[in-house]
Amino acid sequence: MAFLQTSKTRAARYDVVVIGSGAAGGMAALTLAKAGAKVLMLEAGRKYDPVTETPMFQTNADAPLRGANTPDKPYGFFDATIGGWVVKDEPYTVKNKVSGAWQDGTFAKRDATDQNFMWWRSRMLGGRTNHWGRVSLRMGPDDFKPRSTDGLGFDWPISYEEIAPYYDRTDQIVGIFGSKEGIRNDPDSDFFLPAPKPRGYELLMQRGAKKLGIPVIPARIAVLTKPMPGRAPCFYATPCSRGCSIGAAFQSTTSLIPYALETGNLDILTNAMVREVTLDAQGRANGVHFFDKASGQEEHVLARAVVLGASACESARILFNSRSARFPQGLGNSSGHLGRWLTDSTAGEMSGQIPALENMPLHNEDGVSFQHLYAPWSEAQAKSAKAMGSPRGYYTSFGGGRKMPGLSVSLGPNAGGLFGTKLKEEARRYYGSFVSASGRGEMVPNDKCYAELDPEKKDRFGIPVLRFHWKWNDYEIRQVEHMQQTFAEIIEASGGKASRQPLKDASGVMTAGGSVNHEMGVTRMSAKPEDGVTNSFSQVWDCPNVVVADAGVFVSSPYKNPTLTIMALAMRACEKLQAGMKDGSIPVPA
Amino acid sequence: MDGSPTSLPLSRRDALRRIVAASALAAALDITAFAAEDIARIGDDPNLLAKEIPWPRLLTAEEKRIVTALGDLIIPADQYGPAASAVGIPDFIDEWVSAPYPEQQKDLSVIRPGLAWIDAEARTRFGKGFAEVDPTQQTALLEDIVKSGSPANKAAYSFFKLIRDRVAGGYFSTPEGWKAIGYTGNVPSTEFAGPPPEVLQHLGLV
Numbered sequence: 179m180a181f182l183q184t185s186k187t188r189a190a191r192y193d194v195v196v197i198g199s200g201a202a203g204g205m206a207a208l209t210l211a212k213a214g215a216k217v218l219m220l221e222a223g224r225k226y227d228p229v230t231e232t233p234m235f236q237t238n239a240d241a242p243l244r245g246a247n248t249p250d251k252p253y254g255f256f257d258a259t260i261g262g263w264v265v266k267d268e269p270y271t272v273k274n275k276v277s278g279a280w281q282d283g284t285f286a287k288r289d290a291t292d293q294n295f296m297w298w299r300s301r302m303l304g305g306r307t308n309h310w311g312r313v314s315l316r317m318g319p320d321d322f323k324p325r326s327t328d329g330l331g332f333d334w335p336i337s338y339e340e341i342a343p344y345y346d347r348t349d350q351i352v353g354i355f356g357s358k359e360g361i362r363n364d365p366d367s368d369f370f371l372p373a374p375k376p377r378g379y380e381l382l383m384q385r386g387a388k389k390l391g392i393p394v395i396p397a398r399i400a401v402l403t404k405p406m407p408g409r410a411p412c413f414y415a416t417p418c419s420r421g422c423s424i425g426a427a428f429q430s431t432t433s434l435i436p437y438a439l440e441t442g443n444l445d446i447l448t449n450a451m452v453r454e455v456t457l458d459a460q461g462r463a464n465g466v467h468f469f470d471k472a473s474g475q476e477e478h479v480l481a482r483a484v485v486l487g488a489s490a491c492e493s494a495r496i497l498f499n500s501r502s503a504r505f506p507q508g509l510g511n512s513s514g515h516l517g518r519w520l521t522d523s524t525a526g527e528m529s530g531q532i533p534a535l536e537n538m539p540l541h542n543e544d545g546v547s548f549q550h551l552y553a554p555w556s557e558a559q560a561k562s563a564k565a566m567g568s569p570r571g572y573y574t575s576f577g578g579g580r581k582m583p584g585l586s587v588s589l590g591p592n593a594g595g596l597f598g599t600k601l602k603e604e605a606r607r608y609y610g611s612f613v614s615a616s617g618r619g620e621m622v623p624n625d626k627c628y629a630e631l632d633p634e635k636k637d638r639f640g641i642p643v644l645r646f647h648w649k650w651n652d653y654e655i656r657q658v659e660h661m662q663q664t665f666a667e668i669i670e671a672s673g674g675k676a677s678r679q680p681l682k683d684a685s686g687v688m689t690a691g692g693s694v695n696h697e698m699g700v701t702r703m704s705a706k707p708e709d710g711v712t713n714s715f716s717q718v719w720d721c722p723n724v725v726v727a728d729a730g731v732f733v734s735s736p737y738k739n740p741t742l743t744i745m746a747l748a749m750r751a752c753e754k755l756q757a758g759m760k761d762g763s764i765p766v767p768a
Numbered sequence: 769m770d771g772s773p774t775s776l777p778l779s780r781r782d783a784l785r786r787i788v789a790a791s792a793l794a795a796a797l798d799i800t801a802f803a804a805e806d807i808a809r810i811g812d813d814p815n816l817l818a819k820e821i822p823w824p825r826l827l828t829a830e831e832k833r834i835v836t837a838l839g840d841l842i843i844p845a846d847q848y849g850p851a852a853s854a855v856g857i858p859d860f861i862d863e864w865v866s867a868p869y870p871e872q873q874k875d876l877s878v879i880r881p882g883l884a885w886i887d888a889e890a891r892t893r894f895g896k897g898f899a900e901v902d903p904t905q906q907t908a909l910l911e912d913i914v915k916s917g918s919p920a921n922k923a924a925y926s927f928f929k930l931i932r933d934r935v936a937g938g939y940f941s942t943p944e945g946w947k948a949i950g951y952t953g954n955v956p957s958t959e960f961a962g963p964p965p966e967v968l969q970h971l972g973l974v
């Protein structure tokens with residue numbers, strides 16, 4: 179069992195086929211393979227090895243165009259993503275906000291696009307874990323029961339207490355730094371690694387936020403500050419978004435898949451694009467159809483169970499395309515909830531400049547390349563936000579500092595006609611004095627946001643593609659206004675000046691849905707079959723030997739970035755699947 | 769991003785000619801619709817460990833000489849570090865404006881006419897091309913551009929600011945530029961020490 183060079187060498191049948199290799203697929207494969215199941219992982223993209231492919235220590239001058247964003251590499255040349263907003267010949271359709279017409283999703287700046295939705299896809303082993311922000315926040319008790327808490331959205335069929343043990347075990351696999359703070363709805367972990375010290379500008383903004391009653395605490399990030407087996411600790415240099423050849427920054431390709439392979443129970447086939455889950459005569463899943471890009475052949479592999487971890491929307495697409503006489507609207511869609519309740523995180527930002535940071539004594543503040551501090555949602559914020567009509571929370575983190583300079587380095591407020599030695603002096607004076615505060619917030623699910631199959635369009639494999647509907651609620655617009663106002667206040671309270679007035683009406687600056695890469699909810703779990711796509715163990719109601727391991731099962735979209743919860747739920751779902759296959763409680767094909 | 773299937777494919781030269789000719793219109797046009805499809809691009813899966821620039825360079829030798837002279841006025845050799853040309857900035861500007869992407873093509877539509885303008889201006893004033901006149905004359909010309917003034921100067925000023933920002937950004941992206949601006953990172957260490965005492969003092973945090 180290992181990496182398969184070709185589909186010809188795979189077995190005809192596996193215990194479980196896992197679709198996808200990122201947070202969901204990686205954790206599913208590890209959990210199942212450890213429990214003794216024979217697993218085939220199918221990844222639509224190519225094999226990718228961060229140990230040999232990551233540009234560690236390269237400077238921006240070592241990249242074409244100084245590493246600038248281009249339509250080919252939207253997050254910059256060095257970003258560890260193969261794919262992006264556009265995957266060649268694999269379109270998705272979005273609505274043009276201005277003309278109302280349907281169009282293919284395209285490369286666009288998320289805050290300037292006319293598209294209602296943007297869909298980031300990776301086509302590589304490890305999926306989106308190769309470049310993600312590593313923010314690892316547990317959802318809290320209220321996050322699982324939002325409707326019971328404030329009457330909006332929907333409750334999950336599970337509670338924090340039920341998932342807490344899986345968070346504990348996930349934390350020990352992933353490796354997350356943080357600190358115990360005892361904040362009720364931002365649960366601590368007993369397994370936090372030590373957090374790195376704050377940077378200078380973070381200390382200033384911590385002090386500023388404190389004046390506003392907003393506590394700022396160590397961030398919770400999946401970067402090792404102590405070694406773990408097979409993975410070295412961070413050496414505090416070179417950006418994590420490029421990937422991490424030493425395994426310090428968590429990614430499925432260094433931190434899950436090697437350990438799953440070690441069991442001897444996992445085969446991996448890359449360049450395998452799944453079309454649909456197939457059923458036997460009794461309506462039990464018995465395998466998947468996939469397109470083998472290497473041979474150009476459509477193939478079928480048999481399995482006793484199928485785990486979908488292709489990313490929320492891609493997994494929903496596979497279910498939509500798994501149509502049969504029994505399930506003409508797609509597998510898992512008997513309730514009509516497939517594709518609905520699509521959410522993303524909100525995003526708000528404010529930049530500014532702090533004179534105290536000018537002319538700083540030279541020092542290195544690279545750190546872990548992510549925030550070292552963050553502000554979880556506070557009581558003070560909740561109170562003022564509620565008064566503005568914004569019911570849900572967001573977290574705040576601070577950017578800036580003496581980062582590796584790139585093409586967009588600022589020459590300071592007097593840049594106007596600067597040139598010559600004076601230019602260098604001004605650049606030197608102001609370097610590191612620019613800061614930003616940014617927020618990622620919770621969206622209340624609404625019925626205007628959903629994905630469905632495009633009635634006509636197909637990708638190059640002949641597989642029908644998704645099209646997206648999207649509309650922010652006023653809740654989110656008010657929330658982004660609250661972010662802007664609060665961030666400006668924090669910057670001022672830190673002795674700085676915000677770069678602009680906070681907007682009174684943020685409806686014009688709302689990002690396109692999906693642009694924060696946190697798609698959730700399209701295969702949501704539910705207590706009753708009529709209310710969702712899966713049960714509380716992420717098994718598809720229509721067909722329990724199909725499990726959805728990614729963020730599609732989320733019922734709410736708390737401001738806690740989804741990756742950690744994806745992994746905890748995937749572990750829980752796959753252990754239940756394995757147990758159910760053993761004791762016969764989950765029907766599997768003979 | 770590959771243009772709509774119904775749009776007519778344009779040759780690279782035609783596309784670029786259209787951009788240059790219509791520089792005033794460039795911002796308003798959907799450049800992606802006729803982005804030169806026959807020019808090699810980075811693609812979505814390049815080798816990240818090698819700097820391979822697949823597109824041909826567009827600047828002429830004469831244009832590059834002007835860029836070199838201008839670049840070294842913007843970033844001269846001084847106590848903070850070497851001049852722009854010493855760290856390959858003229859090549860970088862050529863690489864940048866030759867790239868087959870909308871942002872870079874838009875820059876080309878400003879920079880190429882700008883280079884022609886500043887050269888002509890030098891000839892009018894000093895009887896020689898910009899790259900040939902002596903540094904005090906070059907500086908005098910730049911000084912005039914950056915002084916706010918007539919609408920004619922406005923176009924020259926936006927050209928200056930654009931090429932100045934690209935030169936400076938390109939420079940500060942290099943290890944020499946890091947030293948000039950005061951970046952001391954990108955070095956491994958066993959722990960992150962946090963701000964040293966003199967920084968805490970500077971920030972009033974002790």
